Amino acid sequence: MALNLVILFGSVRSDRQGIKAARFVQRQLTERGHNVTLVDPLEYKLPLLDRMYKEYAKGTAPEQLERLATLYRAADGFVIVTAEYNHTPPPALVNLLDHFLEEYFFRPSAIVSYSGGSFGGVRAASHLRDTLAELGMASIPSSFPIPKVQAAFDDAGVPADAAYLKRFNRFASELEWYAQALKTARQAGVPY
Numbered sequence: 355m356a357l358n359l360v361i362l363f364g365s366v367r368s369d370r371q372g373i374k375a376a377r378f379v380q381r382q383l384t385e386r387g388h389n390v391t392l393v394d395p396l397e398y399k400l401p402l403l404d405r406m407y408k409e410y411a412k413g414t415a416p417e418q419l420e421r422l423a424t425l426y427r428a429a430d431g432f433v434i435v436t437a438e439y440n441h442t443p444p445p446a447l448v449n450l451l452d453h454f455l456e457e458y459f460f461r462p463s464a465i466v467s468y469s470g471g472s473f474g475g476v477r478a479a480s481h482l483r484d485t486l487a488e489l490g491m492a493s494i495p496s497s498f499p500i501p502k503v504q505a506a507f508d509d510a511g512v513p514a515d516a517a518y519l520k521r522f523n524r525f526a527s528e529l530e531w532y533a534q535a536l537k538t539a540r541q542a543g544v545p546y
Contacts, residue, residue: 357430357533359383361392364447365437371504375468376435377511382522383433386530391425395446398422403452419453426457431533432491435466438478443485451489459490460540462532464525466498468506474499494532498525 361383363376376392383390398418407419415423434451436443463486467475476499486493498521500506507513 355534357388357530357537358428359388359390359431359433359529359533360425360429361390361433361435362447362450363392363394363435364444364450366395366444366446370437371470372435372437372468374507374509374511375466375500375503377509378507378513378518379433379435379466379511379522381511382519383526386526393422393425393450395450398450400449400453403449406452407454408456423454423457426454429461430537431461431529432458432463433466433529434463434482434486434493435468436475436478436482438467438469438473438475441477442481443478448485451485455489460536460544461491462529462536463491463493464496464498464529465493466500468500468503470502470504472501474501494528496525496528498522 361376361379363373365372373394376394380390380392400418407415407423410419434447436447439445465479465482465486467479467482469475469478476497479497479499483493500518505514506518513519
């Protein structure tokens, strides 16, 4: 069954390499039959958080926040693609996440982490789990770390090593299971 999945990408660096990983994720999930939207902070240009979406009077939030709120409310799950800056997620990702709250509730998240080195961003992914749980979109148990992202994919997101496809299929299957289970549960009602 097709799911509505949103990829949240968190880098705004001019030489960003992680966009290749985000494109890989987008392509793979689309090929699995899902409706996938990639949210790139360079396109949305959100200001540094001053006021959350929910703090605006109805109909007065900036247009880009309204678009994201509508997208998030329709989502069955989120894939967070994070770099690792000083062992933590990048500021652009945290800012993107923090503008919303209730729109994430009772939807799973899955973490794709990357780095230019050999650890694949796993330390940032570890920190991100706490944030995602607090936002109401706890992450699935598996993660998808990508070491040396600059060589892992071409600019279109095609992997240099076919092993990424096998690893991703298992990761995506787990996300699909959680997203479908929580979608069914949301339709029956939420705790509050």
